[in-house]
Amino acid sequence: MHKPATLAVLSAFGAALVVSAQEPAPMSAREVGSLVQSFYDQTTSFQAEFRQSQYTKVYDRTTRAHGTVVFKKPGKMRWDYDEPNGQVFVSDGERLLIYQPPDEGERHGQMIERPVSDDQLPLAFSFLTGTGRLERDFRMRLLDPRRQGFQGGYVLELRPRRPTTHYDRVLFFVRLVGEGNQRAGYIQRVLIIDSAGNRNRFDFRNPRFNANVDDARFRYTPPPGTRRVRP
Numbered sequence: 001m002h003k004p005a006t007l008a009v010l011s012a013f014g015a016a017l018v019v020s021a022q023e024p025a026p027m028s029a030r031e032v033g034s035l036v037q038s039f040y041d042q043t044t045s046f047q048a049e050f051r052q053s054q055y056t057k058v059y060d061r062t063t064r065a066h067g068t069v070v071f072k073k074p075g076k077m078r079w080d081y082d083e084p085n086g087q088v089f090v091s092d093g094e095r096l097l098i099y100q101p102p103d104e105g106e107r108h109g110q111m112i113e114r115p116v117s118d119d120q121l122p123l124a125f126s127f128l129t130g131t132g133r134l135e136r137d138f139r140m141r142l143l144d145p146r147r148q149g150f151q152g153g154y155v156l157e158l159r160p161r162r163p164t165t166h167y168d169r170v171l172f173f174v175r176l177v178g179e180g181n182q183r184a185g186y187i188q189r190v191l192i193i194d195s196a197g198n199r200n201r202f203d204f205r206n207p208r209f210n211a212n213v214d215d216a217r218f219r220y221t222p223p224p225g226t227r228r229v230r231p
Contacts (some may be wrong), residue, residue, distance in 0.1 A: 025159030039184035048204040108225040
């Protein structure tokens with residue numbers, strides 16, 4: 001059993017990510033999952049910049065966006081998309097608010113409100129918000145990192161033990177931090193794949209861990225005039 005990474009390792013890693021060009025040592029999927037779990041068990045919050053690449057198979061089209069994200073245990077998350085996208089996703093752990101700015105020629109945008117159980121993002125990222133457990137919730141196996149374009153890391157494929165219509169599998173692209181018994185696994189990229197072959201990829205940059213994040217960050221009031229849509 002691997003010992004969890006110390007908070008000192010966690011703090012040092014938040015300052016910089018050193019990527020090794022060497023092949024990582026052979027490990028099992030369970031071992032990699034344990035190192036990832038031990039790392040995020042010690043986090044109360046996670047903030048980063050993200051870049052998103054979303055492929056829609058039926059249209060053979062890829063759209064790209066970027067912004068900032070913050071997760072806080074238990075169950076909270078917020079995605080702020082930079083312009084021109086401008087969307088905001090906010091979850092307090094029970095409901096999800098999705099603000100979509102107005103299209104060209106329109107005056108007002110709309111805000112969709114629904115349970116977190118009805119959306120792909122909260123479910124796929126439940127592990128980062130402290131509401132999911134890897135070994136309990138997923139069947140895990142390792143993929144060839146070279147074929148996935150992830151030299152020097154591990155690619156952990158997760159298939160939910162309880163099938164969901166929102167995604168078929170999730171890939172965690174993992175870098176190791178620390179040494180010896182103080183190793184832990186950091187998720188640098190997440191790829192969500194659904195049964196139709198659509199792919200939603202998130203790359204995280206400049207991570208910050210365990211910063212004090214006010215709960216008010218996860219309450220959102222849209223601009224005046226915004227249409228509200230509930231299922």
